[in-house]
Amino acid sequence: xxxxxxxxxxxxxxxxxxxxxxxxxxxxxxxxxxxxxxxxxxxxxxxxxxxxxxxxxxxxxxxxxxxxxxxxxxxxxxxxxxxxxxxxxxxxxxxxxxxxxxxxxxxxxxxxxxxxxxxxxxxxxxxxxxxxxxxxxxxxxxxxxxxxxxxxxxxxxxxxxxxxxxxxxxxxx
Amino acid sequence: xxxxxxxxxxxxxxxxxxxxxxxxxxxxxxxxxxxxxxxxxxxxxxxxxxxxxxxxxxxxxxxxxxxxxxxxxxxxxxxxxxxxxxxxxxxxxxxxxxxxxxxxxxxxxxxxxxxxxxxxxxxxxxxxxxxxxxxxxxxxxxxxxxxxxxxxxxxxxxxxxxxxxxxxxxxxx
DNA sequence: GATAAAAGTGAGTAATCACTTGCAAATGTA
DNA sequence: TACATTTGCAAGTGATTACTCACTTTTATC
Numbered sequence: 001x002x003x004x005x006x007x008x009x010x011x012x013x014x015x016x017x018x019x020x021x022x023x024x025x026x027x028x029x030x031x032x033x034x035x036x037x038x039x040x041x042x043x044x045x046x047x048x049x050x051x052x053x054x055x056x057x058x059x060x061x062x063x064x065x066x067x068x069x070x071x072x073x074x075x076x077x078x079x080x081x082x083x084x085x086x087x088x089x090x091x092x093x094x095x096x097x098x099x100x101x102x103x104x105x106x107x108x109x110x111x112x113x114x115x116x117x118x119x120x121x122x123x124x125x126x127x128x129x130x131x132x133x134x135x136x137x138x139x140x141x142x143x144x145x146x147x148x149x150x151x152x153x154x155x156x157x158x159x160x161x162x163x164x165x166x167x168x169x170x171x172x173x
Numbered sequence: 174x175x176x177x178x179x180x181x182x183x184x185x186x187x188x189x190x191x192x193x194x195x196x197x198x199x200x201x202x203x204x205x206x207x208x209x210x211x212x213x214x215x216x217x218x219x220x221x222x223x224x225x226x227x228x229x230x231x232x233x234x235x236x237x238x239x240x241x242x243x244x245x246x247x248x249x250x251x252x253x254x255x256x257x258x259x260x261x262x263x264x265x266x267x268x269x270x271x272x273x274x275x276x277x278x279x280x281x282x283x284x285x286x287x288x289x290x291x292x293x294x295x296x297x298x299x300x301x302x303x304x305x306x307x308x309x310x311x312x313x314x315x316x317x318x319x320x321x322x323x324x325x326x327x328x329x330x331x332x333x334x335x336x337x338x339x340x341x342x343x344x345x346x
Numbered sequence: 347g348a349t350a351a352a353a354g355t356g357a358g359t360a361a362t363c364a365c366t367t368g369c370a371a372a373t374g375t376a
Numbered sequence: 377t378a379c380a381t382t383t384g385c386a387a388g389t390g391a392t393t394a395c396t397c398a399c400t401t402t403t404a405t406c
Contacts, residue, residue, distance in 0.1 A: 105275035147320030
């Protein structure tokens, strides 16, 4: 990975996340990255390939995050960890998550590489806690995760810590 | 409002919702509507104006929906009504809601014309029920609303009724 | 039925789109 | 040093973009 290759990925991630994939031209990515437009196609074949490269980077990061949750033994700690994720999206991850959530509404198929394993983990936790309908509970956690991430990325409420408290109370966490 | 004007709005709503605003050209809207491209600009000035006209239509529909909730007296019924909305998005409203949620991630400013009044209504309901932090609880309801709508529009889980039950149990509804 | 306004068309416009090509500079390898 | 490969750039390509304009057809009013 050359320096200019990283510059391109960085610029594309920023612009795609802020303006949307189809609203950003390859020439704008090139200008933002301080690189000739042709170089994008040399390294990533086409615009779609550029997007794929970004998503692949992010998928690796997400996989490692999820990997840590699987190791947790106490089911309450597992739920705490899952529901805490959206509250802890930091500056460096912000662009990536924003792009993922924006793409959901444009792509033809919903990307389940993140949500499917997370649902399984959550369902197991609820089963261990004796909940009567762990599958539905797990789905509700996914729904909460989506809503929380959206709030954190878009609406940015000032009282996130109080919201977390109100939420955790409902699960006795 | 002429017949062709309605055809244009209908076609634009469908395409914008399915493919995204900036991914759909005015020529494609014209072809879908069975109309000359110039007519779009005669009636709606420019592409942005076409989007505004669609959003205005939707805002009116949303306002009337929300108007019904304000009349409810029992605070538990109010919360039931708010949290039931996402479960009841029907086919005719589907395109409009999908467009709204997709646009959130592209527009520079978050549209609060729906969420702000809804938050106020929810906060009042929680206050009447004696919750200790009604503002945070209201924000959490907004977050749930977003997550539920996203699920209904995108992921379409098969067990929505069980999810609703699990959710309502947490609020003793 | 005459006339004016509104609705609608189709062929244009310059700018921008994703992408290609030919060639030079940098880099690795012997 | 010699040579091959990779990296990079500038100037293109045809297609498509949002939008305009001159024009015809339909509709409303008296």
